Amino acid sequence: MEIAKDYLLELIRKEGIVAAYDPQEVLFHKGEVPEFLFYIRNGTVVLIEASDPVHPVAQFSMGNLIGVHELITGATYRFSAITEISSSLMMMNKDRFEDLFQHDVTFRMSVVKLISSEMTGMKGSYE
Amino acid sequence: MSSIEIKSGFPECQTCSCKKDGIFAHCALEELEVITSNKSCTTYKRGQAIFQEGNKPFGIFCLTEGKVKITKIGSEGKEQIVRFAKPGDTLGYRALMSDTRYSASAIALEECKACFISSHDFNELISKNYLVAKDMMRMLSNALADAENSLAHLATKPVRERIAEALILLMRMYGKPNEKQFSISLSREDLASMVGTAKETAIRFLSELKDEEIISTHGSNITILNPDELVKISQMYD
Missing domain, CATH: 2.60.120.10 (Jelly Rolls)
Structure with a gap:
């Protein structure tokens, strides 16, 4: 799995753009159409429900990817994402991600393996 | 060839x-x-x-x-x-x-x-x-x-409501479009496991639903007679 992630990250580092976020800055809101894949270089990002912003649904930190699912499935974001502390992220454009997913077999297999692995044990993804 | x-x-x-x-x-x-x-x-x-x-x-x-x-x-x-x-x-x-x-x-x-x-x-x-x-x-x-919206969310409801919702869930999953009544063969252990309760509790509430003619049972077979009423019960505490 580390090999799959390494290949993904190498591509994201080559092709992504770096963005710096202040604490409590919003990456995206629930219901928005995804435009980027996010990779956390450092800092922390939490997913929250608007109705309960105090209790995050999930937390992501250095090395995590956010938004792969939504980019692949075309679904809108189920939660909002905000930075907890000052954070530096790399962002890969949706069109480039789709292009790589379609034409780069290694990239595609890496994404599939990584997402399958991250879902291990999550509710609804039992087998 | x-x-x-x-x-x-x-x-x-x-x-x-x-x-x-x-x-x-x-x-x-x-x-x-x-x-x-x-x-x-x-x-x-x-x-x-x-x-x-x-x-x-x-x-x-x-x-x-x-x-x-x-x-x-x-x-x-x-x-x-x-x-x-x-x-x-x-x-x-x-x-x-x-x-x-x-x-x-x-x-x-x-x-x-x-x-x-x-x-x-x-x-x-x-x-x-x-x-x-x-x-x-x-x-x-x-x-x-x-x-x-799955079984995991049943845990917050009273058992009777959870059993009703579990039966509705099974009907929606396995029911066929033109069938008049939905039946499924399901052990009481499996039903209890679905809703997270003891087998004896599941049996008791199934008996209640049977007495109210909302379901009928024959061995491990459960038939839903009144799905609308079952839906009402499942949503009582929503």
Whole structure:
């Protein structure tokens, strides 16, 4: 799995753009159409429900990817994402991600393996 | 002459329900022909495991007939039903693609038929056909979203309401469009496991529903007589 992630990250580092976020800055809101894949270089990002912003649904930190699912499935974001502390992220454009997913077999297999692995044990993804 | 070997009693992949809405929806004809000729097909008796929690996956399973329960062993060693599978569902792809062991078991609730597609063939398919990979990711995503409305949420409701909701869930999953009444053969242990209660409690509330003529029972068979009333009960505390 580390090999799959390494290949993904190498591509994201080559092709992504770096963005710096202040604490409590919003990456995206629930219901928005995804435009980027996010990779956390450092800092922390939490997913929250608007109705309960105090209790995050999930937390992501250095090395995590956010938004792969939504980019692949075309679904809108189920939660909002905000930075907890000052954070530096790399962002890969949706069109480039789709292009790589379609034409780069290694990239595609890496994404599939990584997402399958991250879902291990999550509710609804039992087998 | 076609080189495809027809597996007796099992559908060809080209016309199978697994193809219609699932992972294989965007497969080319030649790809389906390869899968059809290489797959193996098995009939499972009630109670038989299609795969076991903790075992290593060597391929994926496509359920063509029958009902399957997906179970996990809880911290106290008790089996808990986490979801059900129906004909057309593909099982085991997440564990295969993540190179992990099965985190749950798939057990036949009645006689089932499933086709097994090897890891090699499935990986070939995903690497050559990006739409299949997309469909797989979409299915994973839908499974996660569905889980929000799934059995796990029953835990917050009173038992009677949970039993009503569980029966409605089964009806929606396995009911056929033109059937007048929905029936399912389900042990009281399985029903209790679904809603997270003791078997005796499940039996007591089933008796109540039977007395109110909302359901009827015959052995392990449960028939829903009044689905509208069952829906009302399931939503009483919403």
